[in-house]
Every structure is written in C-alpha cells, then in structure tokens.
Amino acid sequence: MKYFGSWLKVLLLCGVFAAACSLAAPIPPAYAADNSSGDNVQLTLSPTSVHVDLRPGAAKTGEFKVVNSGSRPFTAKVYAAPYRVTDEDYNPAFTGGGAQTQISRWIKFSQNEYVLEPNQVVTIRYTINVPRDIPAAGQYAAIFAETTGDEDRGGTVITKKRVGMIVYGKTEGGNTRQSGELASIDTPWWQQQVPLTAKLRAKNSGNTDFTVKSKLIVKDFFSGATIHQTAETEHAVLPSTTRAIPLEWDGARVGLYNVELRIDMLGNSQTIQRTVLLMPAWMFAVVIILVLTLVGGVTYALVKKLRAKKKKIRLG
Numbered sequence: 001m002k003y004f005g006s007w008l009k010v011l012l013l014c015g016v017f018a019a020a021c022s023l024a025a026p027i028p029p030a031y032a033a034d035n036s037s038g039d040n041v042q043l044t045l046s047p048t049s050v051h052v053d054l055r056p057g058a059a060k061t062g063e064f065k066v067v068n069s070g071s072r073p074f075t076a077k078v079y080a081a082p083y084r085v086t087d088e089d090y091n092p093a094f095t096g097g098g099a100q101t102q103i104s105r106w107i108k109f110s111q112n113e114y115v116l117e118p119n120q121v122v123t124i125r126y127t128i129n130v131p132r133d134i135p136a137a138g139q140y141a142a143i144f145a146e147t148t149g150d151e152d153r154g155g156t157v158i159t160k161k162r163v164g165m166i167v168y169g170k171t172e173g174g175n176t177r178q179s180g181e182l183a184s185i186d187t188p189w190w191q192q193q194v195p196l197t198a199k200l201r202a203k204n205s206g207n208t209d210f211t212v213k214s215k216l217i218v219k220d221f222f223s224g225a226t227i228h229q230t231a232e233t234e235h236a237v238l239p240s241t242t243r244a245i246p247l248e249w250d251g252a253r254v255g256l257y258n259v260e261l262r263i264d265m266l267g268n269s270q271t272i273q274r275t276v277l278l279m280p281a282w283m284f285a286v287v288i289i290l291v292l293t294l295v296g297g298v299t300y301a302l303v304k305k306l307r308a309k310k311k312k313i314r315l316g
Contacts, residue, residue: 040070040071040072041070041072041074041147041161042068042069042070043066043067043068043069043070043074043076043145043147043161043162043163044066044067044069044163045064045065045066045067045145045163045164045165046064046065046067047064047165048164048165048166049165049166049167049168049236050062050064050165050166050167050168051168051169051170052128052167052168052169052170053169053170053172054103054128054130054134054139054169054170054171054172055130055172055173056130056131056132056133056134056171056172056173057130057131057132058130059127059128059129059130060127060128060130061125061126061127061128062125062126062128063123063124063125063126064123064124064126064143064165065121065122065123065124066078066114066116066121066122066124066145066163067116067120067121067122068116068117068118068119068120068121069119070118071118072118073115073116073117073118074115074116074147074148075113075114075115075116075147075148076113076114076116076145076146076147076148077112077113077114077145077146077148078109078112078113078114078124078143078144078145078146079109079112079143079144079146080103080104080105080107080141080142080143080144080167081094081095081104081141081142081144082094082095082096082097082101082104082140082141082142083097083101083104083140083141083142083166083167084096084097084098084100084101084140084238085238085241085243088201088241088242088243088244089244090241090243090244092142094142094144099135099137100135100137100138100139100140100207100239101139101140101141102134102135102139103128103139103140103141103167103169104141104142106128106129106130106131107126107127107128107141107143107167108126108127108129109124109125109126110124110125110126111124113148124145126143128167128169134171135171136171136173136175136176136207137171137176137207137208137239138168138169138170138171138176138207138208138209138238138239139167139169139170139171140166140167140168140169140209140238141166141167141169142164142165142166142167143164143165143167144162144163144164144165145162145163145164146160146161146162146163147160147161147162148160166236168209168236170208170209171208175207176206176207176208177206177207177208178206178208178210178266179204179205179206179266180202180203180204180205180206180210180237180265180266181202181203181205182200182201182202182203182263182265182270183201183202183203183242184200184201185198185199185200185201185261185272185274186198186199186200186201187199187259187261187274187276188276189274189275189276189277190276190277190279190284191276191277191278192278192279192280192281192284193280194249194250194251194252194278195248195249195250195252196218196248196249196252196257196259196276196278197246197247197248198216198246198247198248198259198261198274199244199245199246199247200212200214200244200245200247200261200263201242201243201244201245202235202237202242202243202245202265203237203241203242204237204238204239204240204241204242204243205240206239207239207240208239209236209237209238209239210236210237210265210266211234211235211236211237211265212234212235212236212237212243212245212263212264212265213232213233213234213263213264213265214232214233214235214245214247214261214262214263214264215229215230215231215232215233215247215261215262216228216229216230216247216248216249216259216260216261217229217230217259217260217261217262218249218252218257218258218259218260219257219258219259219260220255220257220258221255221256221257221258221275222256224258227257228249228251228252230247230248230249232262233245233247247261252278253278254278254279254280254283255277255278256275256276256277256278257275257276257277257278258273258274258275258276259273259274259275259276260272260273261273261274
C-alpha cells in the first residue's frame with residue numbers, strides 16, 4: 001500500500017501539472033500560414049457577389065469597382081466565365097458548365113481593358129442581355145478582373161493576379177423552385193485540437209439557389225454563460241448540390257462546452273445543441289489513468305478495510 005500511495009501521489013501531481021499547463025495556453029491550431037511578401041501589385045474588386053433578377057428578353061445593367069491598392073501601375077482585363085462547384089467544400093470551377101451557366105455568355109462590358117495607376121479606382125459597367133428563351137432556373141457566372149503582366153516596366157517577372165465577383169441570377173416567372181433540406185450536422189463530442197468545429201451540410205433539391213444563415217454560440221458547460229459567438233454568416237447553395245458549411249472557434253481552450261448552432265434556411269429557423277469536450281489525446285489518457293487509479297485506490301482501501309473488519313470480528 002505504501003508503494004501504491006506513492007505512485008498515486010505522483011500521478012495526481014502529473015495530472016494537476018498537465019491541467020495547469022493546458023489552461024494557461026490554448027491548444028496550438030493545426031494549420032500553416034504563408035507570410036511571404038508580394039510584388040507590390042495589389043488588385044481588389046468590390047462587391048464580391050451580386051444577386052440579379054433576370055427577365056426574359058430584357059437587359060439588366062450593373063457595375064463594380066476595381067482598385068489598384070498597390071504601388072505600381074498595371075493593366076487589367078475584365079471578362080465573364082461560367083461558375084460551378086466541384087464538391088461539398090464548394091471548390092469553384094470556371095470552365096465547362098451547362099444550362100445554368102449560360103449567363104456568362106450574356107454579359108458584356110463597357111470596355112474590356114483598363115490601365116490603373118496606384119490608388120486609382122475604376123468603376124466598370126456591364127450589361128446582361130437576357131434571351132427570350134431563358135431556362136426557368138438559376139443562372140451563375142463569375143466576373144473577373146485580371147492583370148495582364150504589362151505592369152512589368154523594370155525587367156522583373158510579375159505573376160498575374162485575378163479577383164472575381166460571383167453573379168447569382170434568378171429568372172423572373174417560369175417554373176423556378178426553391179427547395180432543400182439540412183442534410184446533416186457533424187459536431188464531434190470529443191475534439192483534440194483547435195479550432196473547435198461544427199459542420200452543417202445543406203442540400204439544394206430545387207432549380208435555383210438559396211441562402212443559409214448560420215451562427216455558432218459556445219457556452220460554459222457548468223455555468224451556462226456564453227463564452228463566444230460568431231457573427232452570422234451567409235452561404236449560397238447552388239441547385240443540385242450539397243454544401244458543407246464549417247463553423248469554428250479558434251480561441252478555444254481545454255474544456256467542456258455546450259455548443260449551439262442557429263440556422264436559418266428557406267424561411268425556417270432552428271437551434272441545435274451539442275456537448276463538446278476539447279482535450280488533446282495525451283491529456284485525455286492522463287485523465288483516464290487518474291480516474292482508474294483513483295477508483296482502484298478507493299476500491300483497494302475499501303476491500304482492505306472490509307477484510308480487516310472481518311478479521312477483527314473473527315478474533316473477537
């Protein structure tokens with residue numbers, strides 16, 4: 001029992017030390033950052049997305065701004081391309097397409113090439129010439145502004161840069177249909193590293209896009225106090241696709257949390273609750289060992305006490 005007590009003290013001290021270290025600092029995130037510098041050519045475009053109503057046989061006009069926020073002049077060309085996605089993470093593709101990316105061929109610009117001096121802002125106007133026989137469904141395209149490489153005036157090779165705006169078109173009238181469902185919610189109860197993560201999957205079974213609004217709220221498991229909440233985000237879900245939408249908290253520390261996911265989709269709002277333990281595997285193993293050691297120690301002490309009591313009764 002003497003040796004057992006000594007080992008129990010050692011394990012308890014190790015456990016207290018590990019817990020103190022973990023609470024003193026957050027778990028390091030599992031990602032790498034690229035801190036490389038650029039080449040002083042900075043191109044931005046605003047806005048990054050636009051929703052337009054398309055009337056068969058009519059023209060729709062709009063505009064966006066291109067900014068040279070760097071220190072070198074450059075020439076930029078503007079053009080439209082099909083917009084579609086290749087997987088649930090919504091990795092984009094700007095080639096191919098089909099019936100619902102035809103809008104990329106209907107977009108015309110006031111001019112296709114611009115020279116921008118440092119800090120200059122250019123407003124670019126475009127027209128969408130909608131045909132009369134437009135399909136009764138959503139239409140999707142990307143409008144790009146891309147440097148041509150002509151900004152190289154000193155013999156230095158400059159990498160081309162491109163920024164874009166997504167165009168979400170919805171046909172007026174016709175048999176357009178918005179429908180879908182929340183396919184799944186994935187919030188593992190045990191997470192070993194930051195960020196604390198929840199993921200929802202929204203499925204679109206209609207023929208036009210809809211928007212999913214979502215928000216993550218994290219509360220202390222024991223007190224119920226709100227520790228963190230994300231800003232409400234909006235994600236478009238394209239027809240005949242399923243979109244995975246991650247919700248994350250980078251500043252999480254080791255602990256037990258109640259997690260709420262607030263979701264607004266197709267006019268329906270819901271709140272889903274989950275419990276999450278955030279703890280590295282090694283610490284979890286230490287806790288299990290401590291619990292088993294404690295249970296074993298208590299059991300051993302009780303058994304020993306019971307045997308001593310029985311022995312005393314027999315002797316008496």
